[in-house]
Each structure stands twice: as C-alpha cells, then as structure tokens.
Amino acid sequence: MILYEYPFNERLRTYLRLEQLYRRLGELLARAHPIDHHFALVTIFEIADVASRADLKTDVLKDLERHKSLLDSLRGNPDISERMLDQVSRHVEQCFTQLNAQTGKAGQSLAENEWLMAVRSRIGIPGGTCSFDLPAYHAWQSQEPQLRLRDLEDWAGTLAPLCQSLQLLLKLLRETGTPQWVAAEKGLFQQAMPPGRSFQLLRLRIDPTLNLVPEISGNRLLVSVRLLRPESGSKPQPCSEDASFEVTLCS
Incomplete structure (x- = not known):
C-alpha cells in the first residue's frame, strides 16, 4: 500500500516537510561516501531554513503543552493504562524541556559558524x-568518513530537540485516527467532515497495483479525493472507474 498524507493547515504542512527532511538526513548519515555527506549537509541547511520560521518553535511548544494537558485530563480513566500514560507524559515533558532550553531559533548556532555559512553561500549554485x-570544503570532503560524520552529527545535533518534538507530535496525531475503507465512484470520493471535531491530517492508503494517484483537497467542512491515472510523458488523466482505498482522519 502507498501512503499519502494531506495536512489541513499550514502549521502541519511545515511539520511534515521537516519530518521528510529529517528522514532524508538520517538515511544520508548512515552512509560514508563524500557525495552522501555533501547532500547530508545540504539537508541540514534545508532543515535550518524551514526551522528558522519565527513562530515555529512557539507552535511546537504550544502543541506539546496541549498534549501534556490532554494526557493529564485522562488520569483516573479505567480504560487507559496509567503506566503507558506516565510514559508518554514523561516523553512529552522531556521534549518540551529540551526544546524550550534552546536559545533562539532551532539551528541558530549554525548561522554563527563562518565556515558553514561560506559553504552555504555557494551550495545552492549549480x-x-x-x-x-571552496578549497576548504574540498579538503573537508577528502577527510576520513568518520571525521566528516562527527562534524555532521555535531551540526545536526543542534536541530535534534526540534526533530524529537516533531516526531512525537506527529506520532500522537496519527494515533488519533481510525482507518476506514471507502469507495470512489467513477474516480471521485467526497465526504463531509464529522461535526464538532477539528481534523488536522488525512492519511490515505491505496493499492499500487491500481496504478492510481490521489489528488486530495479539503477544508474543515469537506474532503475530496479525485483519482488520476499516470500517463507516460503527459499529465495524469482523471480515472472514470470505481476504486477503493483506506482513509484515516486524524485530529
């Protein structure tokens, strides 16, 4: 099954973009070739660019605080394990403390590194x-892999508290949804949003053998999915056949 995710607000769009960048960074750091480490550094710069948004850190701290309050309100519920509740609460509190302890924006220390900024000024130019x-950068790439990796891990470490917080928030969000199978008649599916709830994320899983791509749109009132069939060398074309897929709405 291929998973597609559609965020319903700009804050969550930023979270998902950062998650994708962190995943890419993790893959590249596991390799040893200078080219892989070059693109790991490119990814660190991209994360720093996205993370430099003025209100991002505040948004993440507010979301962690909201989850902490929600978890506290569940105490005493006989249907919920107190042990698991304590474990998740400690994780939320730990992420909040570490992120809040960072001064300034995430990755701000990278901008104070003159060598890195010299590389950054050239790295976006073909x-x-x-x-x-950049002879100094060429010399760095010629070092032993473990030396380059040590530097990359140090630089990435300044972005780690934000990464850990986002991973936890997205995990908690994704766990709020209940999957359901739906049918798209003649390639189109529409569903009114349940009243009284504010959803943040739609998750859609579809069988790759169908050779269909979902085009998702939505707001607080309605979600719509149009299925498209990829065409070699041209734009995907609307599908006119019935098909089914799995949808999860997360709040």
Whole structure:
C-alpha cells in the first residue's frame, strides 16, 4: 500500500516537510561516501531554513503543552493504562524541556559558524562547491568518513530537540485516527467532515497495483479525493472507474 498524507493547515504542512527532511538526513548519515555527506549537509541547511520560521518553535511548544494537558485530563480513566500514560507524559515533558532550553531559533548556532555559512553561500549554485571555489570544503570532503560524520552529527545535533518534538507530535496525531475503507465512484470520493471535531491530517492508503494517484483537497467542512491515472510523458488523466482505498482522519 502507498501512503499519502494531506495536512489541513499550514502549521502541519511545515511539520511534515521537516519530518521528510529529517528522514532524508538520517538515511544520508548512515552512509560514508563524500557525495552522501555533501547532500547530508545540504539537508541540514534545508532543515535550518524551514526551522528558522519565527513562530515555529512557539507552535511546537504550544502543541506539546496541549498534549501534556490532554494526557493529564485522562488520569483516573479505567480504560487507559496509567503506566503507558506516565510514559508518554514523561516523553512529552522531556521534549518540551529540551526544546524550550534552546536559545533562539532551532539551528541558530549554525548561522554563527563562518565556515558553514561560506559553504552555504555557494551550495545552492549549480557546481558552486568545486575545489577552486571552496578549497576548504574540498579538503573537508577528502577527510576520513568518520571525521566528516562527527562534524555532521555535531551540526545536526543542534536541530535534534526540534526533530524529537516533531516526531512525537506527529506520532500522537496519527494515533488519533481510525482507518476506514471507502469507495470512489467513477474516480471521485467526497465526504463531509464529522461535526464538532477539528481534523488536522488525512492519511490515505491505496493499492499500487491500481496504478492510481490521489489528488486530495479539503477544508474543515469537506474532503475530496479525485483519482488520476499516470500517463507516460503527459499529465495524469482523471480515472472514470470505481476504486477503493483506506482513509484515516486524524485530529
């Protein structure tokens, strides 16, 4: 099954973009080739760019505080394990404390590193990191893999509290949904949002053998999915056949 996710607000769009970048960084750090470490550094810069949004840290701290209050309100419920509740609460509190202890924006210390900023000024230019442009960067890439990895892990470590907080928030959000199978008649599915609830994320799983791509749109009142069939060398075309897939709404 192929998973697609559709966020219903801009805050969650930012969270999902950062999650994707953190996943890419993790994959690249597990490798040893200089090219992989080059793109790991590119990814660190991309994370820092997204994380530099003025209100991002505040949004994440507010979401952690909201989850802490929600978990506290569940204490004493006989249907909920107190042990699991304590475990999740401690995790939320730990993420809040570590992120709140960071001064300024996430990754701010990277901007104070003159060597990194020299690389960053050239890294977005096609071929801008050649040895004749950045000899110091070329020398760094020529070091032993473990030395480059140590530097990359140090730089990525300044972004770790934000990463851990986002991972926890998205995990808690995804666990709020209940999957259901739905049918798209002639390639179109529409569903009115249940009243009284504010949803943040739609998760859609579809069988890859159907060779269909979902085009998702939605707001607080209605969600719509139009199925498209990929065409080689041209835009995907609307599907006119019935098909089914799994949908999960998360709040």
